[in-house]
Amino acid sequence: MGKETKCRFCRSTELEQFLDLGFTPPSDSFLTKRQLDEPESYFPLRVCICKNCGHMQLDYTVPGDILYCRNYPYDNSTSKSFRNHFIEMSRHVCSKFNLKHGSLVIDVGSNVGVLLSGFKEQGMKVLGVDPASNLAQKANKRGVETIPKFFNSGLANEILKEKGKASVITATNVFAHVPEIGDFVESIKLLLEDEGVFIFEVPYSLILIQDMLYDTIYHEHLGYISVKPIVPFFKRHGMDVFDIEMVQTHGGSLRVFAGKEGKRKISAVVKEYVEKEEKAKLHSIETLRKFALGVKKHRQELMSMLNDIKRQGKGIVGVGAPAKGNTLLNYCKIDNDILDYITERAETKIGLYTPGTHIHIVPDQKLMEDKPDYALLLSWNLADEIIKNLGDYKKQGGKFIIPMPHPRVV
Ligand SMILES: [Zn+2]
Structure with a gap:
């Protein structure tokens, strides 16, 4: 556990870091209201490549009992x-x-x-x-x-x-x-x-x-x-x-x-x-460094889109609270100043707050009740299914923001 010095596949010590997403809390450590008043644990989120076998991996292991606690919310x-x-x-x-x-x-x-x-x-x-x-x-x-x-x-x-x-x-x-x-x-x-x-x-x-x-x-x-x-x-x-x-x-x-x-x-x-x-x-350090530059650029593009919308006085909420959503939120620093709340289907997450960014997670229905101007899709991999399910929101003028691979409004 902790900082790794050897490749998990071949045990070589030749690990080279190419991407640093900063310190973030574990993605599935959603918080209760009471926990908002307590300190949170942050861990390094960095990716490196093994120069011997080509395996890409994090160089820091968060202990399993912190990541997979008794109430793992992903159903x-x-x-x-x-x-x-x-x-x-x-x-x-x-x-x-x-x-x-x-x-x-x-x-x-x-x-x-x-x-x-x-x-x-x-x-x-x-x-x-x-x-x-x-x-x-x-x-x-x-x-x-x-x-x-x-x-x-x-x-x-x-x-x-x-x-x-x-x-x-x-x-x-x-x-x-x-x-x-x-x-x-x-x-x-x-x-x-x-x-x-x-x-x-x-x-x-x-x-x-x-x-x-x-x-x-x-x-x-x-x-x-x-x-x-x-x-x-x-x-x-x-x-x-x-x-x-x-x-x-x-x-x-x-x-x-x-x-x-x-x-x-x-x-x-x-x-x-x-x-x-x-x-x-894929395994060349030049390719991976180019990727890391692209990541920084993506953050700038997404943030300028969200900030423009906020400057126009419009409201944005999030849709879906998957683990990966928290990497995006924490790395881009999208917190509860930008998203009013996040709607979610899974009962295990409703009522909780996102780790690090402290955005309240509410039931899906709230989107139709409030009809905010924009909805940021954090589960972009299920975009088709979600947009279909939330067809009424779109029909009544709501807009979806799909953040990956390039931020766009549909
Ligand atoms: Zn290796």
Whole structure:
């Protein structure tokens, strides 16, 4: 924990910083009214690249018990797009690997069990693991057995004894969060059948860099994944990355398939991704420094747009309070002087305040009651779904600001 001096993938000490987003509070540490009067913890948010293997990562690890507290507020069942995505994923995986009825599927970081309920519908045995006890409880209630713990070698051994080996292990938006990633992959390998498949989804750093999606950088995301460094990383742990697909979540994510070494034919696609990254010079420090300059420019553009609107005496509110929204708010210093409030669907966040910027989070309905002039979309990755849901607001003259990749009004 704390400042890292070694690459999490290859243990090289050759880390070079290219982006500094300042000190910010953890993105999911929403505050109660009472906590507004107490000091907040801020941690460095800096990204570096390993000059040995090319893995991009934060150089500071915030302890897990600070990041993933008992009431982790992110419930992925509230978004229809995410629900559909996970149901589609479970069907796709069952047919791609021709899974037999009753095969064991384990999901690490299973949230409220949406993905696993998809596998269950397909006739699989399922088991979830998620350290947020409030989410695990919800999952258990909907009939998806879920262990409320961090996944590590200790827990993997316990599961092995009780349930045996798994045909499939999934981890969606978890792989980039794990500090002890070597131990994590060893634990996955221990639990996998010889022909088993580990499937993980992570935002793709090529898209992060090309589309300037810097608000997806926050303390939970320790790694920014590209294909070139993960291939040798898995190899060192006796596994092959054998296939890759692109999916549309979080602006563009990789779905990576890994199996035990030599067990599966490696698709030509893997090499194609590495070549694509080389062609884009993704791992070169010049590319990354240019990206960092672009981030500064984006802040200037967005702030001049918001300040112009405020100067005209118009009102702006935020829509959606995702973790990444807090990177944008804190880095650009958009606080409760600029946004009157933020509307949100997830009940776990309503009534709370954003970390660092102290903007009140209120129910979605308030947007239609107040009809403010502008609504800044903090969940820009769900822009289509949100704008459709809030069609009445737009019909009555409301305007949406989509902040990424370039600030624009629609
Ligand atoms: Zn490295």
